[in-house]
Amino acid sequence: MDNALVLNYIRTKYPQLAEKSLQDEIxxxxxxxxxxxxxxxxxxxxxxxxxxxxxxxxxKAVREDSEGNEIFLYYLADGETCSMSFTCCLMNKKSEIRTIAEEDTMLISIPSKYMDEWMSKYASWRNWVMKSYELRMKELLKTIDSIAFQKMDERLIAYLQNKAEKLHSKILHTTHQEIAYDLNASREAVSRLLKQLENDHYVVLGRNKIEILTK
DNA sequence: ACATTAATTGTGT
DNA sequence: ACACAATTAATGT
Structure with missing residues (x-):
């Protein structure tokens, strides 16, 4: 079995879930x-x-408008969970969002019956779930601020930085079109802004590749 | 190795 | 936003 493997993942990626018996249950x-x-x-x-x-x-978590356009909500990275899943499970509701693997992704799937049970059983689980909600809310607010208050060039920079951070990599493998979908901008606008950023020595562009230069 | 094709990026209006 | 040009990567021969 891959129990030992799971245990290892939990300990390295989820040190907050400290209780030994909880780790064993997971x-x-x-x-x-x-x-x-x-x-x-x-x-x-x-x-x-x-x-x-x-x-x-x-x-990547996205929302869809009535015309089928996707808008980027937030990324879920290693060490994180989807609060939407949590709520939906407990309430037995349909998902309001779509999640897509942006990279090859590995995750541990916990059946819903345990999530609730563990809330009262394990303090570290409860705390971690709460923390996850807080983090998710913060990420959402960040995206709302971006959409509401920032110009496209600022949004693009924030998007690139956020993605690089979540990926633990300065090199992003994506296309201008992909970014344009996420920010619901035109591909040309993204291309031109990226070219500006390259001229400003903020990024180096390649086909299917954007390298962010550290400042 | 070369030619062909598809996908991505660039540019002018 | 659209049309099209240029460039790059992938694929077949």
Whole structure:
């Protein structure tokens, strides 16, 4: 079994979940699931029956408008979870968002029946769930601020920085079109802004590649 | 190694 | 925003 593996992941990526018995429970009921880059992990309108603890890779959460345009909400990175999953599970509601694997991603899936049980059983679990909500709210507010108050050039920089941070890499493998979808801008606008950033020695551009230069 | 094709990026209006 | 040009990467022969 991959129990030992799960245990190892939990200890390295989720040190907050400190209780030994909790770690053991996660190891025994959690399933390791992998997704390929581009896979839709959870679509809008579908029911969720488990909660993900992300081990590696990157997941993008998006919202969809009536015309089918996607707008970027936030990234879910290693050491994080999806608060939407948590709520949906407990309330047995459909998902309001779509999550897509941005990179090849590995996560531990916890069946919903345990999530609730552990809330009263383990202090570290409860605290961590609360912390996750807080973090998710912060990330959402950041995105709202970006959409509401920032110009496109600032949004682009924030987007690139955020992604680099979540990926633990200064090199992003993406296209101008992809970024444009996320920011719901035109591809040309993104291309031109990126070219500006390159002239300002903020990034180096390549095909399917953006390297962010450290300042 | 070369030619062909598809995808991505650049530019002018 | 659109049309199209240029460039780059991928694929077949």
């Amino acid at each position: 190891a025994s009921v959690g399933k390791v699931i992998t997704f390929k880059s581009g896979d839709i992990i959870l679509d809008i309108g579908s029911y969720i029956k488990s909660m993900p603890l992300i081990i590696s890779g990157l997941i």
